[in-house]
Structures are given as structure tokens and as C-alpha cells.
Amino acid sequence: MPTDPVATAATSADTLLFDFDGPICNVFAGVPAPGVARELTRLVTSKDEAAGRKAAETDDPIEVLRIADAADVMLGQEVERALTAAEIRAVAVAGPPTPGSVDALRAAAETGRNVAVVSNNSGECVAAFLDRHGLRKYVVEIVGRPADQLHQMKPEPYPLLQAASLLDVDISTCVLVGDSVTDIQAAHAAGADVIGYANKPHKHEAFAASGASAITDHMQAVADALIGEQNA
Template sequence: MGTDTVARTLAQASAILFDFDGPLCDVFAGLPAPQVARQLAQLAAPPDSVLSAKLADTDDPLEVLRLTHATDTALGLQIEQALTAAEIEAVAVAGDPTPGAVAALEAAQTAGRRVAVVSNNSSDCVHAFLARHSLTKHVHEVVGRPLHRPDLMKPDPHSLIRAADQLGTATTQCVLIGDSVTDIEAAHAAGSTAIGYANKPHKLRAFADARAEAITEHMQTIADAMQAPRSR
């Protein structure tokens, strides 16, 4: 799908929701996700536990949180705190924003769109990254991982519904830009549209199969498309 399709999708929305990890930032570029996942797994359970065996099968810190919380709520809260701390550490060494991300945020602001970041990462790490790169002024709301409720992370539509409410608009007037199938699923569950950011080649087919309204391989395309006249 080209710029025209992206532009048509954006033209229908009064609010632009950006997923964080991928579209705006490579969160674990400097502090690798598998390393964080291993550290959380070691904190979560002794080596011979059933939970430890489950955790050994994932290198995703968010999945460690999901599994731990589902097994033991109190332990899940401990892992949640540790994950948030690791995310804040990670975004401090993550490097620059995703190429084209700043231009996309600026274009959304210039076009008069309401903007929110909707992430499964903690709101604390999102705020830290935005502040570090002087991007806070481009974002009206940040909706991060639901506190103490990892079960409400995307693909659950909870965060999109909350973002729309905070932006003062309907979910049907929102478009989510995300780099995972769960983003597409969450957007559709909320009644929103979705643009898949295919930062890896295999995601092109995955997003098409998930029926994303538009797909782009470059965040700069979002900025360019935002400059197209809005349909009335």
C-alpha cells in the first residue's frame, strides 16, 4: 500500500494514536529485550518452578510480566515495577527516535490532529523518552501499560478507548499506527482504523492478513501523507 492509501486512512481520523515501541522508538535497542526478559525471569521464580519453565520459552519482557501476573498477582506487581525500571533505563540508551517519527508527530500537530501515544510499555518510559528528545509538546496524551492490569494490554482495546476518551473524541475517529498484529487487533476491537508500520519485511503479509486499513514501511510516509488535503 502506498502513500495514497495511508493518506486516505489518515484523512478519516481526527486523532492519531501512535504505538511507542517501533513507530516512535526502538525501546530495547541499547538494552536488549532478551537480556531484560532473563533478568525478570530470574527475579520471578526459582529455577525448578513451573513458572520458570514457562518463562524460559520467551525473550519478551512483556510476556514475562503477563505470565508472572497470571500465576501470582503479588509477584506480578513486583515484576511490573522491575520492568518499568528496566524500560526507563532502556529508553535512556535507545538512541534517536525512529526515522520519520519526529516528522510524523510534527505533521500531525500542523494538521491540527489530536495525538496520543498508546503503548504496552509503561507511561513512565514513554514520558522519559519524549522529554529526552523534546517531543512532549507534540503529544497531547500518553496511555501506557494499564497499572496492575497487564491483561488489559493490547490486543485488548482498553488503552485505545481510554486514549480516545482523554482526547475527547470517539474511537471511530481514531487511527492507530502500530508495528504489531496486536496493534491492528486492538484498533479494530475499539472500532478504530489501523496503519501497520512494517519495519520488518514479514510484517507486510501479517498486516494484510490482519486487514490493516493501510500499511507503510517508513514513518516518513505518515508525515508525507498527513500533508494531503483532508476529505470532507
């Protein structure tokens, strides 16, 4: 059995669930997130000034969406559609996949594991990016943002449980690779294992405090663990 925590978590799982923004793609690399957040905030403000003032305090498009949905479900739906359109534009110019992610997806599929993407980004933008980079063949299921149930976005466990249901696997046999505390919270709530991808230095401490099973700075570590098992 491997003694490295990343290798232990990755190779003990029958199913790998990957968050999208971070582990696979830097979604807003070409279309910066603060600009998208401002665009969405203008939409929110035009319908609800109080929610717009609150939305103006964040530069995170997903957080603007949460604020809109909390203020009014119909407004949340309108903002969700606008965000989906912005995400699709963004992934077209986001650049290449996260280093190591292609190897990780390929290794997971080639070792006979189920692979799914579970994301608070829209399923449409995930599919567009995977197709653009020839990665769709490695991914069995995509569970994107639940557009009609926005309250079920991570850190709620719904996306992970939905992926497990679609794959017909027990969630306890899954490991999620995610780059946020909400990913870790969602995995714990669902009953899955979780590898924290610390793509920023401050995330190490946050992930450790949140109880991540393993933490890595590089997606290649996930790939190497699976490739190592394959070559053993």
C-alpha cells in the same frame, strides 16, 4: 481524496494514536530485550518455578510479564515494576527516534489533530523518551501499560478507548499507527482505523491477514500524507 491507503487512513482521522516501541522508539536498542527478559525471568523463577520455566521460553519482556501476571497478580505487579525500571534505563540509551516519527508527530499536531501514545510499555518510559527528544509538546496524552490491570494490555482495546476518553473524542475518528498484530487486533476491537508499520519484512503478510487498513515500511509515509494535506 487521496488514493494511497496510508494517506487515506491518516488524513481521514481526527486523532492519531501512536504505538511507542517501533513507530516512535526502538526501546531496547541499547539494552537488548533478551537480557531484560532473562532478568525478569530470574525474578519470576525466584517466586514461582513453574511460571519461571514458562517465562524462560521467551525473550520478550512483555511476554514474561504476561506469564507472571497470569500465574499470580502480585507477582505480575512485582515484575511490572522491574520492567518499568528496565524500560526507563533502556530509553535513555535507545538512540534517536524512529526515522520519520518526529515528522509524523509534528505534522499530526500542526494539522490540528489530537495525538496520543498508546503502549504496552510503561507510561513513565514513554514520557522519559519524549521529554529527552523534545517531543512531548506534540503529544496530548500518554496511555501506557495499565499497571494495575495488566490483562488490559493490547490486544485488548482498553488503551485505545482510554486515550479516546481522555481526549474526549469518538474512537471511530481515530487511527492507530502500530507495528504488531496485537496493535491491529486492539484497533479492530476498539473500533479504530489502523496503519500497520511493517518495520520487518515478514510483517507485511501478517498485517494484511489481520486486516490492517494500510501498511507502510516507513513512518515518513505517515508524515508525508499529513504534510501533503497541509500543503494542498
